[in-house]
Amino acid sequence: MAARRLVHDGLRILERNWRCSEGELDIVALDGETLAVCEVKTRSERxxxxxxxxxxxxxxxxxxxxxxxxxxxxxxVHFEQLAQKVVGAVQATGTSDGPAPPPPGGVRIDLIAVVNRFRGAALIEHVRGAV
Structure with a gap:
């Protein structure tokens, strides 16, 4: 539900449930030129x-x-794949002269708040820059 909401809001999902030894990122997406790291929190209505x-x-x-x-x-990895698709991005050359530039729009951390209601569909709120 959270990923569908982000796509509906115009974001492009890059990765879901990315894990490393330090923890997990629920969703990583592009919002225009901004990288949005999204934390999904679900609670019941009660x-x-x-x-x-x-x-x-x-x-x-x-x-x-x-x-x-x-x-x-x-x-x-994602920059090389996306460079040719993002308008105004640097052309991917297939060679690496150093690290890829950071996302042009920077990075932000969003919250996707999901409230499962007793009756009816869940309420989903996308809070940009929550952290």
Whole structure:
């Protein structure tokens, strides 16, 4: 549901459930030229805590570290694949003169809050730049 919502909002999904020894990123997507690292939090309608409350300071710091690690390990791969598709991007040459440039629009961490209701469809909210 979360990935469908992001695609509906105009984002392009690059990766889902990326794992490393330090943790997991739920969804990594491109929002125009901005890389959006998305944390999905699900709660029931009757839960004591709201989804956004599930991201405390330690979790936010871990997400920042994971985003940096993802960029170091995966962005060059995605950049080479996307360079020819993104308008105004540098042409992919097939050779590497160093690390790929960072996403032109920078990186942000978003929250996808999913509230499963007792009756009816889940409520989904996409909060850009939540962290």
């Amino acid at each position: 839960a004591f805590q709201q989804p956004a409350e599930g991201i405390d300071r330690p979790k936010a710091e871990r997400l920042r570290r994971l985003a940096e690690r993802w960029l170091n390990e995966r962005w060059p």
